[in-house]
Amino acid sequence: MITADFRAKAETEWQNITDPSVPQIFIGMATCGEAAGALSIYKAMESALIKNRIKARIHKTGCLGMCYCEPMVDIIKPGRPRITYKNLTPETAAELITDYLINDNYRPDLALGVWGKEFDGIPNLFQLDFMKFQQRTALKNIGVINPEDISQYIACGGYKAFEKALGTSQQDIIYEVEKSGLRGLGGAGFPTGLKWKTCYKARYSPKYMICNADEGDPGAYMDRSLLESDPHSVLEGMLIAAYAIGCSRGYIYIRDEYPLAIKRMAIAIEQMRQYGLLGDNILNSDFSFDIEIREGAGAFVCGEESALLASIEGNRGMPRHRPPYPAESGLWGKPTDINNVKTLANIPSIIINGAEWFAGRGTESSKGTAIFALTGKVANRGLIEVPMGITLRQIIYDIGGGIPDGKAFKAVQTGGPSGGCLPADLLDLPIAFDSLAAAGSIMGSGGMVVLDEDTCMVDVARFFLDFAQQESCGQCIPCRLGTKQMFEILDDITKGNGKQTDVDVLLELSDSIVKTSLCGLGRTVPNPVLTTIRYFRDEYDSHINDKQCPSNVCQALINGGQSDE
């Protein structure tokens, strides 16, 4: 039903928004924006418009990824470019209405950037340091369109890739994805095309398609932003995958802690149904497919694909033995393709632009772009999409603007509880799946937490092991007892009760847990301990031998363990 007519209508509508006759106001209202106060901004602007009897349209967009500027508002005044304003308060937002919309003072003091050429002293938004090193493909629509309006997505080229895919054979799509070199962006980096091919070749039916949106790493929110800001790009990726593999049913497994993402996804799915993009004979083809949302119940381990399957089936979320892999025997024993949100969001542009275009970026073994949630002690925090092979230094200093308050960089943590802490010596490490693994960390799903000199690395390891021991499913013994034991040892070290043997015991336990655990969670959770011992051994030694915390973080060890009282 996406006829040329409808697409033309959506494009005209979009044209009326981007080149309007009345002012258009865009308020970033993803979870991050709302947390920063976007709801009160919305109210303030709405009442200022009413009070001043100004005719204007307010759009709720997603998040542009510039967390350090939230809450953000864009305004297009007729004949003017789209101007983005940052760090607004309800007062300044109301001022904007009177100053800009009535008196034509576009308030350069509040402005962040212009969408396009520099405008009277306000810089080009996409030439700002935070933006200019990025290559946004999966994130191209976030913060631009209204995520609750399918016609805006269609106007921006949405579902063209799916239409193209419908005219292509299943094998050709899989071959294209395989050739592009796209690897799973959920963390493990398994070649997506190969996964699709295995599932396509599996003889049993029905086949299932699952989007893994159970993002749980501390400090990571890439999937949430994408789901909340551009749900249709993920859904289009799912449609293409399902068509290529021959799946008849799809599930999106979203963690329960993301209510707004669930709401927006449900709206998006409903709109797809209205436009004939889901259900029987999609767009009058032979392809029938439907999608259902499944909410997680709060277990981190359910992001592990076999535990996720168990959870959808209604069982306790415990990982299963592999092989057989889900592509051969997954949900209810049927072939199942499971892809991460970000992986799927990359699919439409691969289909439109071709495998060569995608493979033209990145490194030899890691193609395309990586999406990170850049957080912690860095000036410009936010969501970034950068080509693979970019160095940590470029991300932290060029994009991130360095460490605030004149502090020194100490480490960067990638990959959440499965990742590691990399020191300053490795700042020039190019980021790719293999290089990070060689350094003892992992690419992970995209959390990147910058730590400054005020961070105690033993305390960081303790934090992640505390997380791991709470989130272990408790099924296999090495993970269940090992994470607990490692946490207890680290806890003791930070409290001044470390023993001389502790570091050796930690190394030995880590080695054993990595080798013997059942699932990817257990096999990677020792990484924060292993990397902090590898790169910051001296901190462990001073905690254990001198009862000193060099960064003055561990309360029990401040003043050499002597309490003031």
Next chain:
Amino acid sequence: MNKIHLTINDNQFEAEPGATIMEVALENNIYIPHLCYNPDLVPGGICRLCRVEINNDKLALACRTPVEEGMIVRTNTPEIDAAIRPIVELIIADHHSTCRGCPANGKCELQKIMAHLHIDRRRIDNLRLPQNDLPLEALTPFLDYDPNKCVRCGICVQTCEKIYGTSHIYFLNRGYDTKIAYFETVAHCDFCMECVKNCPVGVLIPKNV
């Protein structure tokens, strides 16, 4: 069906096709440490202790790996020891401190593993032991559950499931706090005692009723 020929620790053996390494080894009196394996049940593969080396290369679980023609299996390499010894030490550190009075004393799988690996108690002192023993819990109207001994191998759950189709007891909680709990559903526990019999470490204690 043709027999399968394999080597375990430099000795030749014959086996039925489809048998697992664990089955063949135990049949021929070669001990491989295990807690969650029971010949009558589907191998859960969750204690992770039955590691063996296959074809001088990778380590695999004996309970879940079927034998293959010409397979070379080793059960006692230094790599295996390095992988599983810390796990066994963790279990012992977390286990009830004394075997005295335990109904499983003498037929306990954990005691067997400790003897097999010559576990050194001094190494366990480097670990952090639980502060206090947890109290006994009334699991079913007929059974007490000792969380201090339980290795969470799941044999009791599987045993019950096999007999009744759905298990009356199942895992509760997550991570370290995982334990076995009674889920009173359609059917009630009718005290068949099979779970008690199959428990490798004497966790389930029948009540005198």
